[in-house]
Amino acid sequence: MNIDPIVLGFLGRALSFEFSAVQQYLSLSKLLLAKGLAAESEKFKQEAQEEMEHVERIIARLIGFACAPNASHLRPAKLKGSLVEVIKNTSQLEMDIVTLYDSAVSYCEKQGDVENKLFFAALLKEEQHHYEEMETLVKRVTQGNLFESHV
């Protein structure tokens, strides 16, 4: 199947972002575990698994287009600062992913590429949810009613 090189570019950037999100969430999970917060650690481990499922979807799509996956821009995990700063960095990563999928959906819409639009729109919806979850967490940590004895 022929693929629009711009769509291929979106898929490549998406794969780099999704691997970066796996790395960020797993790092955050292990950081919390090291602080003795096992339940909170587990929550971020589950987030990492959701991101891994996105990685799988994108790789399957690239393979479907006979393209070898090539995630070449892995972002380092951002773990410096207080817990609220780390979660804010995670939220920013989610917002960057939302922006990418939003652009991909708009592009596919303009091209009349319904199939790829639906593919990116499903990811966009899930990433918007992740972003909202992180923003809620930032508020809860800031207000001191979460991890309060550890921050």
Ligand SMILES: [Fe+2]
């Ligand atoms: Fe994701």
Ligand SMILES: [Fe+2]
């Ligand atoms: Fe996400």
